Each structure stands twice: as C-alpha cells, then as structure tokens.
Amino acid sequence: MAADWRSFKPVLIPDIPNLDDIDVYIKNGGYEALKKVLSDDWTTKSVIEEVKAANIRGRGGAGFNAGLKWSFMPEPDGGPRYLACNGDESEPGTFKDRMLFEYNPHLFIEGSLIAAYAMQCSTIYVYIRGEYIDWIKMMDSALNQAYEKGFIGENILGSGFSVNFYTHPGAGAYICGEETSMLESLEGKRGYPRVKPPFPAQKGLWGRPTTINNIETLANVPLVINNGADWFKNIGAENHPGPILYGISGHVNQPGVYELPSGVPVLDLIDEVAGGVKNGKKLKAVIPGGSSTPVLRADQLDGVSMDSNSLREAGSMLGTAGLVVIDEDTDMIDLLWRIAHFYHHESCGQCTPCRDGTGWLEKILLKIKNGEGEVKDLDLLLDLTTQMEGRTICALADAAAWPVRHTINRFRDEFEARCKKSVHAIA
Amino acid sequence: MKYEFTEDELKQIEVIKARYPEARPATLPVLWIAQNKFGHVEPDVQKLVARTLGLPEAHVHGVAEFYTQYYKKEQGKFVLDVCTCLSCQICGGYDILHYLEDKLGIKHGETTKDKMFTIQQVECLGACGYAPMMQITNGVYVNHLTREKVDKVIHGLKNGEMPEFEPMEMRKVKPQEN
Amino acid sequence: MPEVFIDGKSYEFEGQPKLLQFIMDEGLELPFFCYHPSMSIPANCRQCMVKVGQPVKDRDTGEYELDENGERVIRWFPKLQTACNFDVTDGLVVKTQESDELVERAQKDNLEFILINHPLDCPICDQAGECPLQIQTYKYGPEGSRFEVKKVHKPKRVQLGPRVILDAERCINCTRCTRFADEISKSYQLTITKRGDKNYPTTAPGETFDDPYSLNTVDLCPVGALTSADFRFRARVWEMNQTPSIDVSNGKGCNIDIWTRDNQVLRITPRHNPHVNDYWMPDVGREIYPLFNDNRISRPSVILDGENQIKSSWNNAIETFGEQMEAIKPEEILAIGSAHASVEENYLFAKFGNLLGISTPLFTPHIEPGSGDGFLITDDQAPNTNGVRLLGFEETDSKQLKTAVKSSNAKMILLLSDHLIDRGVLSADDLSGKYLVMFATNESETTKKADLLFPITCVVEHAASYVNVDGRIQRSFPAKETKYTNRRLDLEMTEGRLDRYGTKFDNWVTDENKVDCLPVWDLMALIGGRLGLDITYEGGSREVIKEVSQNMPAFSGVTYERMDDELGIELDTEHQTVKS
Numbered sequence A: 001m002a003a004d005w006r007s008f009k010p011v012l013i014p015d016i017p018n019l020d021d022i023d024v025y026i027k028n029g030g031y032e033a034l035k036k037v038l039s040d041d042w043t044t045k046s047v048i049e050e051v052k053a054a055n056i057r058g059r060g061g062a063g064f065n066a067g068l069k070w071s072f073m074p075e076p077d078g079g080p081r082y083l084a085c086n087g088d089e090s091e092p093g094t095f096k097d098r099m100l101f102e103y104n105p106h107l108f109i110e111g112s113l114i115a116a117y118a119m120q121c122s123t124i125y126v127y128i129r130g131e132y133i134d135w136i137k138m139m140d141s142a143l144n145q146a147y148e149k150g151f152i153g154e155n156i157l158g159s160g161f162s163v164n165f166y167t168h169p170g171a172g173a174y175i176c177g178e179e180t181s182m183l184e185s186l187e188g189k190r191g192y193p194r195v196k197p198p199f200p201a202q203k204g205l206w207g208r209p210t211t212i213n214n215i216e217t218l219a220n221v222p223l224v225i226n227n228g229a230d231w232f233k234n235i236g237a238e239n240h241p242g243p244i245l246y247g248i249s250g251h252v253n254q255p256g257v258y259e260l261p262s263g264v265p266v267l268d269l270i271d272e273v274a275g276g277v278k279n280g281k282k283l284k285a286v287i288p289g290g291s292s293t294p295v296l297r298a299d300q301l302d303g304v305s306m307d308s309n310s311l312r313e314a315g316s317m318l319g320t321a322g323l324v325v326i327d328e329d330t331d332m333i334d335l336l337w338r339i340a341h342f343y344h345h346e347s348c349g350q351c352t353p354c355r356d357g358t359g360w361l362e363k364i365l366l367k368i369k370n371g372e373g374e375v376k377d378l379d380l381l382l383d384l385t386t387q388m389e390g391r392t393i394c395a396l397a398d399a400a401a402w403p404v405r406h407t408i409n410r411f412r413d414e415f416e417a418r419c420k421k422s423v424h425a426i427a
Numbered sequence B: 001m002k003y004e005f006t007e008d009e010l011k012q013i014e015v016i017k018a019r020y021p022e023a024r025p026a027t028l029p030v031l032w033i034a035q036n037k038f039g040h041v042e043p044d045v046q047k048l049v050a051r052t053l054g055l056p057e058a059h060v061h062g063v064a065e066f067y068t069q070y071y072k073k074e075q076g077k078f079v080l081d082v083c084t085c086l087s088c089q090i091c092g093g094y095d096i097l098h099y100l101e102d103k104l105g106i107k108h109g110e111t112t113k114d115k116m117f118t119i120q121q122v123e124c125l126g127a128c129g130y131a132p133m134m135q136i137t138n139g140v141y142v143n144h145l146t147r148e149k150v151d152k153v154i155h156g157l158k159n160g161e162m163p164e165f166e167p168m169e170m171r172k173v174k175p176q177e178n
Numbered sequence C: 001m002p003e004v005f006i007d008g009k010s011y012e013f014e015g016q017p018k019l020l021q022f023i024m025d026e027g028l029e030l031p032f033f034c035y036h037p038s039m040s041i042p043a044n045c046r047q048c049m050v051k052v053g054q055p056v057k058d059r060d061t062g063e064y065e066l067d068e069n070g071e072r073v074i075r076w077f078p079k080l081q082t083a084c085n086f087d088v089t090d091g092l093v094v095k096t097q098e099s100d101e102l103v104e105r106a107q108k109d110n111l112e113f114i115l116i117n118h119p120l121d122c123p124i125c126d127q128a129g130e131c132p133l134q135i136q137t138y139k140y141g142p143e144g145s146r147f148e149v150k151k152v153h154k155p156k157r158v159q160l161g162p163r164v165i166l167d168a169e170r171c172i173n174c175t176r177c178t179r180f181a182d183e184i185s186k187s188y189q190l191t192i193t194k195r196g197d198k199n200y201p202t203t204a205p206g207e208t209f210d211d212p213y214s215l216n217t218v219d220l221c222p223v224g225a226l227t228s229a230d231f232r233f234r235a236r237v238w239e240m241n242q243t244p245s246i247d248v249s250n251g252k253g254c255n256i257d258i259w260t261r262d263n264q265v266l267r268i269t270p271r272h273n274p275h276v277n278d279y280w281m282p283d284v285g286r287e288i289y290p291l292f293n294d295n296r297i298s299r300p301s302v303i304l305d306g307e308n309q310i311k312s313s314w315n316n317a318i319e320t321f322g323e324q325m326e327a328i329k330p331e332e333i334l335a336i337g338s339a340h341a342s343v344e345e346n347y348l349f350a351k352f353g354n355l356l357g358i359s360t361p362l363f364t365p366h367i368e369p370g371s372g373d374g375f376l377i378t379d380d381q382a383p384n385t386n387g388v389r390l391l392g393f394e395e396t397d398s399k400q401l402k403t404a405v406k407s408s409n410a411k412m413i414l415l416l417s418d419h420l421i422d423r424g425v426l427s428a429d430d431l432s433g434k435y436l437v438m439f440a441t442n443e444s445e446t447t448k449k450a451d452l453l454f455p456i457t458c459v460v461e462h463a464a465s466y467v468n469v470d471g472r473i474q475r476s477f478p479a480k481e482t483k484y485t486n487r488r489l490d491l492e493m494t495e496g497r498l499d500r501y502g503t504k505f506d507n508w509v510t511d512e513n514k515v516d517c518l519p520v521w522d523l524m525a526l527i528g529g530r531l532g533l534d535i536t537y538e539g540g541s542r543e544v545i546k547e548v549s550q551n552m553p554a555f556s557g558v559t560y561e562r563m564d565d566e567l568g569i570e571l572d573t574e575h576q577t578v579k580s
C-alpha cells in the first residue's frame, strides 16, 4: 500500500510561485523530461513503453491507459499525424484542467510534446472550451514562450523532431468533450460524434492518425519520464495510480481543486480535505466523478475510496474525480431533473435514443418535480434508461441514463413520496 | 455589405488558417473574431465569415447555431450567463438567477430595455468549486456570488467597470491536529 | 468462400460488404432509415440494430474453438450493433429481429423514441403509403405510446426552395437531405440547424434551396418532412400507377418512374440504374410531366385552304396524305427525323421514306452548349441523338437544314416530332409554300404550320427505345392509355387500385384524359395501306426493334428483354456513329 495521502506533496501543481512563467518552470527542472526523451537514450518506443508501464489512466473520465492508447497509432507513413488535447472540461462538477492552464501550463505542454514525439505527431491542438477564454489566453502565452525557447517548432533542441502546437477554441457545447465530437469541432464543424470504427488512431483529424488525451493525463507524462514508471505506480491506488486533481464542489466548507494521490477515501476528502459538510449539516449523498457518475448515498460510502475499483464496487465510477457533495436538505428530484436538463440541452441530436430520450427523461422528471408524476412514471424512466444505454453513437446517452437510473433506485422513497397516487391499476 | 473585416483582421485570419490543412477548421475561431468585433453573429455576419473563408453559408450557419456561445442576434451590452447547473444549483444558483431577474426586471433569455443587460441561464461553466457563479459576455468569471456581490457587480457594470479576473488558487489541505 | 450466419442460416459472401446492404441483397429484411447505399454512412437513426458475434479461434492452431456440442464458440459483442456500418467478416454470426428478442425489443424501443416527437400526420401527409417510418412502425413498432408529455414544436410549411417544402416536426434527423447536398449534388445548400431534439435541416438564412437536383431530397426523406411543392396534396400514392420509363428532357436518359392516376401523369421520380443515374435525376426531368397531359394533339388536323387547321378524322387525314403523295415526286419530298423521337419511330419514318424512294432523312441535333453540368444534365436537349445517328440519318447543323428546307426542290416536308420553329432552327417563313406533314405529340408554333398534322403517342404512351449520350439504349413502357389502348389488355401496362376497381361511371375516371393519337407503327400501317406499302407490325414496337436489330448492325442483339434485364444496353457508338 502506498504512503498515506496526508504526507503527499503536490507534483502536478507544486506550490511554487509563478510556475506559469517558463523561466521559473525551467529553473525547477522543467523541460528536462523533453530533453531526455529527445536524447539518444530514449526511442519513441521506449517512451511509449514507460508511459504504458506507469499506467496513467485517462483523466478525462474513461480511465484508459495512456501509453496503451498511444501504442494503437499505426506506423508513421510520412503523412501528418495529430495529438488532440482535450481541454473541453464541461462535465458538471469538473473544473480541474483549468488549474493546469493557469498554474502549470508548461507541465502540460511538455507532456504533450513528449507524447507527440513518442507518436511522431506533426501537430498538436489543444481544444479548450470557449468559456475558458481567459485560460485560452494563458495557454497562448505559455505556448509562445515555449516556441521562443525552441521547445516547439522546427527541429526541437536539434533533435530533428518538429511539431507545431496550437490552441483551438470551443464555443459552448459539452458534447465537444467527447473525443470524436472534438475532432469534428476541430475540423470546423458541428460537434457530431463520429461512429466508431474507424477509431481516431486509424482515421482521426482529416482522416489521419490521431490520439486524444485529457490535459491532466498529459501533464502526468513528464513526471513519469523524470521519475520512472515505478515511482508513478507507487502513488495512490494500485489500480489507478498517480496524483489526481480532485475538484470538490457542492456543500462543503472548502470547495476547490486539491492535488492528492488517487484512492483517498471519499469521507476523508469531504471531512478532512474539504473541511466537512457546510453549516454542520449531515451528508446525504455524493456524486464522485462528474454528473454522469452514479450518485452514492452517504450510507454507501464507508470504506469507499477515490479509485476505479473501489468506486465500481460501491456502484459508481471515478469519472473526472469531480466530487459533488450533497447535504441532507437537498431535494434529489430537483437535482436529478437539473442533471437531466443538462443532458437534454447538450445532446447533439444526431442519434435517435439520445436526441429523443434525453428530452423525454427531462420532461417526465419535470412532471414529477411539479408533483404531477405518478409511480408508473418512475418505472417508465427506468425503462427509458435501458432503451438509451448502449444504443447510441457516443456515450452521452449513457451519461444521461446512469444518473437517472441510479438516483431513482437509490432514492426511490423520496421520488415515490413526490408522486401522485396512481390512478392506473397496478399490474 | 454592412459587415466587413479590416486588413488587420484579415491578416489575423490568415494566421489562423495557416494552423490547419484547410480553411474549414477556421470556422470557429473566425466566428469568434467576428463576434468580438460586431457583438453577435447574426446572419449577415455568418455570411461574411463564409465569404472570407470561402465556405458554404449553410455550413457556417449550421456551426453558428450548434454552439451556444455565439449570439445569433444582438444581445445586451453585458450578457450575464448565470450557471444553474449541478453544483451551482445546489449552492444557490437559482437564487442568484432570480435575484438578478428581479433586480433587472427581466427574465432569463431577455434583454433590458436600455439594451444594457441580457440574462441567460447556462450550463456548467467549469467553475463548480466557486459556485454559484456567472460569466459576463463570454469573458470574465465572477465566482462565489452572493446577493451583495451581484449588487456590486451590476453597479460596477453600469459604470463601465468590468470585474477583474479572480484567480482561484489550488487548495491546500489544512494539517489536521491530532 | 467466406460465409456469414444470419438467423441460423449460412450465406456466402464476396468482397467486404456492409451487413445491412448484404442483408438486403439477400432479400432479407431489417428496418432502417438513415442508410443509403450511395452516400456516407452516419449510423444515426440507430434503427438497424442487430446482435453480432465472432467465432473464437484458437491462438495456436488457428482453428475455431468448439463447445461440447461441437458448435463454434461465439464471442458476442457486448452491445447491439448497427448493421449499416458493420463489416461482414468470415464466420460472423448475426441475429436479427427474426431470431432474437433483444434485437426485436431494441428496434421497437428505437421506433418509440422516433415517434414521440413525430406528429400524427399520416392522414394528411403526402408520404403516407410510401413512408418508411409508417411501414417500419407497422411492422416493428410499439403498439401504443407511453409519451404523455409535450412534443417538441418546430417550423412547419417552410419553403426551403422553389420546389421543396419542409415540415420540420416530421423530420427524424436522418441527414439524408444534407448529405445529398454535400455529397451528391454538391450544392452545399443545406445544413442541420440547432442542436438536440430541436435539430432540423435548413438553408442559410435568406438562401434558397434551388439546387437543380433538390427534389431528390424529397425522394430520400424517409418521412414526409420534405415534400414536393408541386406534387403536395395532389394524390395518395396508393391510388397511382408506377411505370418505368426514361427521362426525355435531356440526353442522359435518366431512368425514371412515371406516376399516373386516372391517366394523368402526376409526378416523375428517378429509378435506380447504376450505369446511368444511380438513384438520382435532375429537377427539370420531373418538371416536364405536364407535357404528357396538356397541350396534346388529339385527332389529326388538316389545313384545307388558307391558314386554319381544322380537326379531321383519321380516314380523311390519311386519304389527304395519300392524295398529296400521289401528286408529288419522291425527289420533291424532304424527310426530317428527330432526336426527340425514339429509335423505333425514326426507323419506321426512314423505312417509309425509303419504300417510296425518298432520300435518307436529315436531322439536326438539339444541343445547347454550356447547359450541361457534367452530372445528369447534358448539353444535349434530346433523348435520342445517338439513336438517330446510329440509324444513319444525315446529320446537319441548323444552317444546312434551313438551306435544305428552303431549297426549291423540297415541295413537301415530312417532319417527325421536332419543333424546329420553336427551337429556332427554322422560321415560319422558311416553310412558306411547302406542304408540311408533321407527326407530333404536342401543339407548338411548329405544329401550327403543319398542313397535315398526325398526333402520335408520346414516351409515356408507348414502349420505345432511346440511345443516350453515352450510347446506352433504354426503353419506355406505356404508362398512359390512349383512346385506343387499354391497360387491362396491354400486359406491359400497370394497373393500379383505381384502375382495377374503377369503371367508366366512377367519378374518378375521366375519359378526356385519353389522347386520340396513334403510335407511329400503327399509323404507318394505315398510311402504308393507303399507299399500297406493307408496313405492318402486329407485335408493335417490340417487333420494330427486332427488325432494327436485324437490319442495322449498330443495334445487333438489341431486344426489349435484354434492355429490361440489363437495365439498357451499351451500343458501340464509337465505330457506328456516322458523324458526331
């Protein structure tokens, strides 16, 4: 078992003033990992192997091993290849990638450059949600600094490796965080997720091999190169190792982003880290990793920690590690209706079960919220979630279905209490 | 034509186009340039963007309509995007929204008569830890809203003062006393 | 050969088919909406769900792993898959709605979702009767609806363009229309607007969908969201007859269907022919249908003295023709064939002249340079230019034709179905002093000048062949009765519900809709009879084309059967064309 989280020292965003300044970053060992991989000691293959061994699980929500993903890129054929960095950060409850843009942009840039080198990409795009205009500007100036220092551009540090790096703004669409929707948006289109196969590694941007990674995922890469895969694997939970930027919001005294190892017990995060439930109220529930992850009742949290195995056993997921803390006074019907509203509003509308299902879910929940629902509506809602799940082009429909299913199942009494007595005979 | 780009803007657009293997990917960034300049991307502005990039008008229109941040018609001078999503909802986002609506005498989706303010209810803006919050005209985030803070912000805006960017630092775990 | 197992039955396959297409090619069924074989595959309707699994192979031996019963071990995909974009691979096991309850359920679930925001318009919707949504719902849909909340409302009766009208509430967002404009016609005039369940197709504001191929989107639309401004509310499709034919509005020869009700052509739609027009046709080809109904020449006419044509009986007209012919020398007769008429008509026209010693007919192609688009609209305005060429007619330009007509040698002109004055080749003056005998279908400035005017059948009233710009010979079928034909007796004619059950006394049967005209082969038999020539074809045009194929090397081997089986026959125009 790894060391206690209490003794952990932040590594993604260490407590160093002005680290966003490239000179400060370099003074603190920045861009050493890039130099290392560009030296003769490393090959593209050995970088991928090291990252794979470290098991950096995607921080965008799906938790896929980054090095393994990189290894899916086909052999270079002389044509362009792309790395697309996912800074869309739009899943409710998630607000951590912006911390990297603001406080340690060069770590992310360096990680992306290493990834681009390992996969022999010719261009890197970082897609940042349009609302983050201030953070896009921060990234632009950090990229300029890195260009000036010769870390980006032609023949980087004399290695013969060249890559360009640009920001690309979104303009208000949660769905563009879905990786293939993001590619469409990067191509200047409506953000309609693509059908897979073909997967982006085969046909991504402009039909060329492309890999998509989350910002935080990429920021971990220099740490792995500098300290080794074993060091990384020893941080936090074994099944999901490494530092995590936990975004804690909702009813806690100290909401915000904390860097801690993975696998911190949920209750510790609430009580010790985030200063406990606000106003001395009792904890009612927790959404552990962004709005799509199933809500857990307070009584389901004993011994549950923030890693994928533990949360799966408890009946939820780690997602983006954006923890939403819910106190005893919260109306779960209101809460669920608002989540359903979000997914309805954000469905791209391309495929049937999601386009029409998300709206139907919201409308029934609104009816129940207004006291006009019946118990049979709850069962209809549950039916609809199975009709949506796994039947669509992308996972937004799943993300919309899960909270509905689990919130109703875990707070059934509360929902039933809000329903009218059914006028229909119960079969 | 009512709307045109200046030489400088056209140069800036060329720089953006050069980032991609074709012109179409510049659609979103150029719509942004247009909106920052004209305050909206109503149909004639969409046409300008299409013409400038050599793209079909229908394409630019479809894109403009897909993304919520583009104003498809003129808005108030200050657009107050109040988040009422998950974390903001449970931290009083609706209270702030309704307070603003009452204060300005309009509902969300509407613009004040003097064209000064538009209120919109928006989805999560990625500032959940600083809830409730709002964004002003696709720009600055104003966090930890209270009624008092809203009063101050509105007062300031009326005097042409945009709130300053509020850095939200990383939280540090307070050492526990055992 | 590799094989795939569908609902327990094995099928061999070649190449790399997609599952949905393969299932349809095998004559099996799967409900779907968004897939179209000639466009990209978005897999967005999610209707064509199937369960698929792959046999497990032993890593070392490469053999299929078998279970205790000796059956292949199948690894099923964890989720149902859409068949439209799924590659068929060797050993694949597929379960459709026929053999799997979950698949059946999933298809039903999906239809339930599609229907919740779909208006209950079937009674007044033009698509009813030929609506994939209606049909799939009937076959695979849920019995009732559990939707008790408010439907989404969207714009209705939007004039997208001059020819296409949108009802956005009926749209199921399959993107067939936008894909068509992006991938096929390449006008890029359409996009989906908004997001989520507010999505619908539209043009850019202020722009009009005037794509010259716009009406194909009406055919493509799997619901009644896109309707034809012209055809809207004109007829229920189940009351109409559908007859295969050829587009005569230009030289491409798009394969089409002629839709009639009560002997009126009400619309034209494209018919699939991968060698010619795939699934498409230009809007102009559809818009010519009034030519087949209106302004038709019915009964022969003669000018007795002076200017005025008067209607005449067939006997009188033929007798007049006979008298005129007897009074004139063959050298004084100029015969002009027509690229607007079929191979059979031109052939008989030439044969008739030949028997009388009249020299080979001339003809002037009807070509407007620059009007073609390299797709399905050609510079050639006539359907049979190559056919006339292959028959060995003497090709002239306008000037040469004018000279020939004006020559004092030409006292009588026999003109087949070419409105030479209307299209500016001749002026009315050029014909003064000439005795003009014309065989035509529609009234025009040119027919007005005819001293003797014989009404003949048009493309929708007879079976006849046309050779397109690429040298492909294709044929029409009779779709519309004349005074002398009867769908119940003519095996080539289709008989719709109204025809079958209607009688002369029903108010939906109008006898006036039958034109008093004859096919050229019947007319020639009568005229020949009067002039002592034997030109009879008991078997009609089918017998004519047989003779053409025997006498004209360019047409050797051509029969209706082959044209029907092979969707037309490519002729060797290179070596046979006299002049191009």
Ligand SMILES: Cc1cc2nc3c(=O)[nH]c(=O)nc-3n(C[C@H](O)[C@H](O)[C@H](O)COP(=O)(O)O)c2cc1C
Pocket: A057, A058, A059, A060, A061, A062, A063, A064, A066, A086, A087, A088, A089, A090, A091, A174, A175, A176, A177, A178, A179, A180, A212, A213, A214, A215, A217, A218, A394, A395, A396, A399
């Ligand atoms: C509806 C939807 C929204 C998503 N939004 C984001 C997002 O905002 N940011 C992100 O990094 N990943 C998001 N993802 C996950 C991405 O599709 C993708 O898995 C991820 O960016 C891959 O990077 P990673 O492997 O480094 O996590 C989203 C997925 C779905 C289905």
Ligand code: SF4
Pocket: A175, A192, A193, A346, A347, A348, A349, A350, A351, A352, A354, A355, A392, A393, A394, A395, A396, A397
């Ligand atoms: S699941 Fe929803 S968001 Fe994803 S492609 Fe389908 S409609 Fe779009």
Ligand code: SF4
Pocket: C170, C171, C172, C173, C174, C175, C176, C177, C178, C201, C217, C220, C221, C222, C223, C225, C226
């Ligand atoms: S209008 Fe018809 S063709 Fe176009 S997207 Fe809608 S349903 Fe499909």
Ligand code: FES
Pocket: A092, A093, A094, B083, B084, B085, B086, B087, B088, B089, B123, B124, B125, B126, B127, B128, B129, B131, B133
């Ligand atoms: S919920 Fe309001 S910013 Fe995330």
Ligand code: FES
Pocket: C020, C032, C033, C034, C035, C042, C043, C044, C045, C046, C047, C048, C082, C083, C084, C085
């Ligand atoms: S046909 Fe629409 S998903 Fe397959």
